[in-house]
Structures are given as C-alpha cells and as structure tokens.
Amino acid sequence: MNLNVEHLCVSFSEANIVRDVSLRVNNKQFVGLIGPNGCGKSTLLKSIYKVIKPRQGDVYLSELDVIKSSPRKVAQKLGVVGQFNELSFDFTVREMVAMGRTPHKGMLETDNQEDDSIVTAALHKVNLDTYAGRSYNSLSGGEKQRVILARVLAQQPEFMILDEPTNHLDIKYQLQILNIVKRLDIGILAALHDLTLAAQYCDYLYVMKEGQVAASGKPEDILTKELIGEVFDVACETYRNPVTGALGIAYLETR
Amino acid sequence: MQTALVPPSEPKPKQSMIHSRSGFMAIIAVLLIIAVLSVGAAVSFGQVAIPFSQSYRILLYHITSIQIGDIHDLSSGSFVDIIWKIRLPRVLMAMFIGAGLTLCGTIMQAAVQNPLADPYILGISSGASLGATFAILIGFGSMGLLGQTGLAFWAFAGAVGASLLVLILASAGSKMTSVKLVLAGMVINALCTAFANFIVYFANNAEGIKTVTFWTMGSLAASSWDKLPLISISVALAIFFFLLQFRVLNAMLLGDETAVTLGIHLGAYRRAYMIITALITGVMVASCGMIGFVGLIIPHLVRGLVGSDHRRLLPASVLFGAIFLIWTDVIARTIVPNVELPIGIITALIGAPMFMYMLIKKGYAFGGQS
Numbered sequence: 001m002n003l004n005v006e007h008l009c010v011s012f013s014e015a016n017i018v019r020d021v022s023l024r025v026n027n028k029q030f031v032g033l034i035g036p037n038g039c040g041k042s043t044l045l046k047s048i049y050k051v052i053k054p055r056q057g058d059v060y061l062s063e064l065d066v067i068k069s070s071p072r073k074v075a076q077k078l079g080v081v082g083q084f085n086e087l088s089f090d091f092t093v094r095e096m097v098a099m100g101r102t103p104h105k106g107m108l109e110t111d112n113q114e115d116d117s118i119v120t121a122a123l124h125k126v127n128l129d130t131y132a133g134r135s136y137n138s139l140s141g142g143e144k145q146r147v148i149l150a151r152v153l154a155q156q157p158e159f160m161i162l163d164e165p166t167n168h169l170d171i172k173y174q175l176q177i178l179n180i181v182k183r184l185d186i187g188i189l190a191a192l193h194d195l196t197l198a199a200q201y202c203d204y205l206y207v208m209k210e211g212q213v214a215a216s217g218k219p220e221d222i223l224t225k226e227l228i229g230e231v232f233d234v235a236c237e238t239y240r241n242p243v244t245g246a247l248g249i250a251y252l253e254t255r
Numbered sequence: 256m257q258t259a260l261v262p263p264s265e266p267k268p269k270q271s272m273i274h275s276r277s278g279f280m281a282i283i284a285v286l287l288i289i290a291v292l293s294v295g296a297a298v299s300f301g302q303v304a305i306p307f308s309q310s311y312r313i314l315l316y317h318i319t320s321i322q323i324g325d326i327h328d329l330s331s332g333s334f335v336d337i338i339w340k341i342r343l344p345r346v347l348m349a350m351f352i353g354a355g356l357t358l359c360g361t362i363m364q365a366a367v368q369n370p371l372a373d374p375y376i377l378g379i380s381s382g383a384s385l386g387a388t389f390a391i392l393i394g395f396g397s398m399g400l401l402g403q404t405g406l407a408f409w410a411f412a413g414a415v416g417a418s419l420l421v422l423i424l425a426s427a428g429s430k431m432t433s434v435k436l437v438l439a440g441m442v443i444n445a446l447c448t449a450f451a452n453f454i455v456y457f458a459n460n461a462e463g464i465k466t467v468t469f470w471t472m473g474s475l476a477a478s479s480w481d482k483l484p485l486i487s488i489s490v491a492l493a494i495f496f497f498l499l500q501f502r503v504l505n506a507m508l509l510g511d512e513t514a515v516t517l518g519i520h521l522g523a524y525r526r527a528y529m530i531i532t533a534l535i536t537g538v539m540v541a542s543c544g545m546i547g548f549v550g551l552i553i554p555h556l557v558r559g560l561v562g563s564d565h566r567r568l569l570p571a572s573v574l575f576g577a578i579f580l581i582w583t584d585v586i587a588r589t590i591v592p593n594v595e596l597p598i599g600i601i602t603a604l605i606g607a608p609m610f611m612y613m614l615i616k617k618g619y620a621f622g623g624q625s
Contacts, residue, residue, distance in 0.1 A: 074518070108499060
C-alpha cells in the first residue's frame with residue numbers, strides 16, 4: 001500500500017501546527033520523518049492515523065480515504081506503533097498482543113485458532129515467546145515497546161506508522177525494533193529522533209520545520225551540515241563512516 | 256542480536272491455570288454452583304433459623320413441583336411463607352443488586368480508565384441522596400404507599416439527573432476525558448451533598464432525618480416479589496449487553512489514542528456506557544439505597560483472579576458480586592440478634608480491609624500477574 005498526504009493543515013485554536021504538508025510513501029518504502037521537537041511531526045502523524053482531525057487536506061492509503069473512512073476500516077490496513085505507556089489496569093503480554101486482532105473481529109466474534117496462531121507468531125517475531133503470561137506493567141521499557149510492536153504485527157497491517165517508537169530505548173532495542181519493521185517489507189512512515197539511524201534505515205526522508213516540509217530526498221542527499229545546522233540549530237560535520245560506509249554525523253559545539 | 260532469538264523448538268510457554276481456557280471455565284462453573292447453593296443457604300438464615308434440608312426442599316417444590324419427602328410436613332409451619340414470600344425475593348434481590356453494582360463498577364473503571372471508579376462516581380450517590388432527602392423531608396414521604404414510590408422515583412430522578420449533569424459538565428468546552436469526568440463527578444457530588452445537607456439542616460423532622468440516614472446506608476429489607484422484575488430484567492439486560500462489548504471495553508483500558516488505532520472511536524461508546532450504567536445504578540439505588548464498596552472492590556478482587564480481559568472479567572465478577580452481596584445481606588440480618596443492620600455498613604466493614612490487603616499485598620498489579 002502507498003500513502004498519499006496532500007495539503008494537510010492542522011490547527012489548534014489559533015495556532016497552525018501543520019501547514020500545508022504533502023508527502024508520499026510508496027509501497028514497501030521506508031520513509032523517515034525528522035525534525036526538531038515541536039516541529040509538528042507528531043501532530044502530522046496523529047492526523048494521518050485519525051487521532052486528530054485535520055482542518056483541511058486529504059490522506060489516502062492507496063484507494064482508501066483515511067479521513068472519511070471509519071476507524072475500524074482504517075485499522076484493518078494501518079498499524080501504528082506509538083510510544084508505550086503505563087496502564088492503570090494490567091494485562092498479560094498475550095492479552096495485549098491479542099488486542100491487535102480487534103479491527104478484524106465482529107463484536108460477537110471470539111478469537112479462533114487462526115487468531116491464536118497469529119498472536120503466537122507475532123510474539124515470536126519480537127522474541128517474546130516466553131513472555132506470554134507475564135504482566136505487561138512489570139516489563140522494562142524495551143520489552144513493553146516490543147509488546148506494542150507485536151500487537152501491531154498481530155493487526156497484520158499493510159502499512160505502518162511509527163510514532164517515535166524508539167524514544168527512551170537502549171540502542172539494542174532501537175535496532176531490534178527497526179530491524180523487525182524493516183523486514184516486514186510494507187510501506188512505513190516513521191518519525192525518528194536519531195539522524196544516523198534515520199539515514200541508515202530510511203529510503204527517503206522528509207525534514208520538518210515549523211509545521212512545514214523543509215526538505216525531502218534520499219538521506220545522503222539531504223542530510224548535509226547546512227540543512228542540519230538550519231533545521232536543528234546545531235553545528236556538525238557529516239562524513240562517511242569508515243566501518244559501515246554509511247553516513248555519519250559528528251556534532252560540534254552548539255552555536 | 257541474532258543470539259537473542261529464541262529457537263522455535265522451545266516448548267510452548269506455559270500459561271497459568273486461570274489464564275487457560277479450561278481453567279477459566281472451571282472458575283465460572285464453580286462460581287455458578289456457589290451462587291445457586293448460596294441462594295438456597297441464604298434463605299435458611301434469619302430471625303427464624305430454618306434447616307438447610309427443609310429450605311432446599313421448599314425451593315425445589317416451588318420451582319419445579321418436585322416433592323422430596325412429604326411436602327405437607329413443611330407447609331404446616333410458617334416456613335413456606337417465610338422462605339417464599341419474605342426471604343427468597345430478598346436473596347434474589349441481593350443477587351441481582353450485587354451483580355449489577357459489580358457490573359457497573361467494572362464498566363465505570365474501564366470507561367474512565369481509573370481503578371478508583373465505582374458505580375457512584377458520576378455523582379449518582381449524592382444525586383440519589385438529594386432526591387431521597389427531598390422526597391422524605393419535603394413531604395412526599397408521608398403519603399403511605401404513594402410516598403414509597405415517590406421516594407424511589409425521586410431517588411432515581413436525582414441519580415440520573417446528577418449523572419447527566421456530570422456528563423454534560425465533563426464534555427463542555429472540549430473533548431470529554433476521563434480526568435474531567437472524575438473531577439466533574441466530584442464537583443456534582445459536593446453540590447448535591449450541600450443541597451441535601453441544607454434540607455436536612457432546616458428540616459426539623461427527627462423521624463425523617465433518621466429515615467434519610469438509614470436510606471443512605473442501604474438496605475434490602477424492603478425487597479418484595481413485585482420489585483424484583485424491574486431490577487432483574489434491567490440488570491440482566493445490562494449484563495448481556497456488556498458481555499458483547501468486551502472488545503471495546505478492553506480497548507478502553509489502553510486509552511483513547513490506542514483505541515483509535517485499533518479501529519474504535521471511544522467517545523460515543525463511553526457516553527453510551529455512562530448513560531446505561533447511570534440508569535441501572537439509578538434503578539438499584541432507588542430500590543435499596545446506597546450500598547458502597549461492592550462496585551469498587553469486587554472488580555479488583557476478580558481481576559486478581561482472572562486478569563483484566565473483560566471477556567473473563569465480566570462474567571466472573573458479576574457472579575462474584577452476586578455471591579458477595581447474598582452473604583453480606585445474610586450477615587446484615589443475622590449478626591446482631593433481632594436487629595437488621597444496614598447492609599452498607601457490612602459491605603464497607605468487609606470491603607475496606609479487603610482493599611487494604613490488596614494494596615499491601617505485593618504483586619497486585621490491577622489485573623496482571625507479576
């Protein structure tokens with residue numbers, strides 16, 4: 001599935017948080033969304049996955065009109081990995097992951113064998129096979145985030161949005177989550193904080209500043225010291241990493 | 256990273272007894288059996304103790320017309336009348352009220368995503384008290400039979416009116432959130448209590464004030480067969496309805512945003528659930544006053560047993576609540592000879608220590624296993 005966002009505007013009372021943003025994610029493309037805190041990338045993503053109603057603009061998942069369709073219809077195609085949060089009520093890991101089946105089930109339908117095996121497979125994919133009976137709230141941050149990812153996997157989405165899923169995670173879990181997602185081979189739009197990780201995993205990048213797209217293109221083309229300096233307000237030098245051959249960024253003193 | 260992968264040949268992770276399907280069915284079966292036996296046992300207790308064997312025979316005869324031994328033996332005493340006309344409707348009432356309060360508590364806790372919620376959180380208790388106080392002290396209470404229906408009517412009207420006010424207040428201005436709901440509930444509570452106290456203060460009616468006090472402590476003493484249909488049908492319908500809503504209820508516990516990504520927009524559901532629970536609680540409060548702690552504590556207790564998944568939690572907690580209230584009512588009418596204690600005192604006396612224990616006990620994680 002591909003994602004088309006056209007001229008999206010979001011405003012809260014008087015403030016325009018997202019101003020006329022258009023972007024496109026082709027099928028099986030891993031597209032990153034980067035930008036400093038408060039640039040509107042989270043708001044943009046939330047209005048794509050229907051939590052916030054945009055003031056104007058269109059969002060299409062292939063043929064599906066996301067804004068006009070029911071949440072259920074959208075959830076059958078679109079999975080969202082947000083940041084994990086504490087729950088006031090606890091669930092077991094397996095119950096959490098099984099909730100990913102919600103959009104595919106009628107109100108009266110109970111989970112069948114197929115759902116069970118989907119849930120088991122999702123747990124396996126994130127290496128949490130042995131955690132099924134554990135309490136979600138007792139897990140560490142990295143484990144919780146993997147449970148959330150497993151829930152989205154159980155949703156069997158054809159497109160996935162990652163809303164800063166790797167915040168506060170150890171580098172091991174950041175890599176693990178991005179690797180799992182990358183291997184899914186579906187269209188992905190991900191808000192990421194770490195620029196080197198973004199450069200490493202994304203096929204294409206959109207850079208946001210003050211609610212607008214400041215630049216877009218292949219990571220190695222647009223992640224220049226001039227752009228990083230302008231958008232993130234830090235001085236840096238970019239280089240080719242001698243070990244991996246990938247793009248490296250060395251941050252210098254803040255101006 | 257690859258080394259962290261668990262080989263697929265690893266044995267299937269074992270699930271605890273209560274989280275397996277057969278274990279859960281066993282729990283439900285046991286609770287059902289206990290509920291049925293409790294009804295039979297509970298009618299034997301009271302000012303007049305009736306042997307178990309006799310009460311079961313009387314119940315069996317009345318329900319199925321099967322005679323065990325000589326039934327005329329039994330009818331010779333007044334046992335049949337005591338059991339059939341006085342105690343059975345009361346025990347059944349306790350059963351439905353217990354189930355209903357627990358159901359409403361569970362739903363409220365999910366709807367406001369707050370473990371401290373109970374059926375009265377929407378200002379229902381204070382609204383009902385205000386209505387009842389109004390009815391008792393401003394004159395509808397003295398009109399005999401009409402007065403009785405008047406009291407129930409005003410309590411119901413107060414409960415529903417207060418909860419509608421809370422709902423309106425919570426969704427005024429911006430989107431309804433669970434925090435706003437809880438706060439709105441507190442505000443309306445304070446307001447209704449103030450009005451009720453105002454009436455009591457100026458009422459100069461000692462008998463009436465005593466009635467008000469008694470009413471706010473809850474009692475099943477006024478139960479009778481003709482009050483039962485309304486309660487039983489509304490509670491049973493609500494249970495049936497919410498059993499079908501388990502997916503939405505589960506999603507509610509994850510919060511609004513996650514629920515949307517799972518395809519459920521909570522706003523409309525939350526409002527509908529609130530209104531349904533407000534109506535049911537209003538009906539219950541109108542017929543038996545306020546019985547505290549049941550709706551708060553039983554859901555937590557049962558979560559510790561079967562987890563937070565509403566597919567398991569709802570049936571188990573409803574049965575548990577029914578059994579709990581049957582026995583607290585037995586205690587209320589037998590613990591002090593020749594005196595009927597208000598049941599609200601008993602539920603709080605049992606409920607509070609239970610809750611303390613759950614708070615202190617290590618590992619109670621509001622539904623999960625640690």
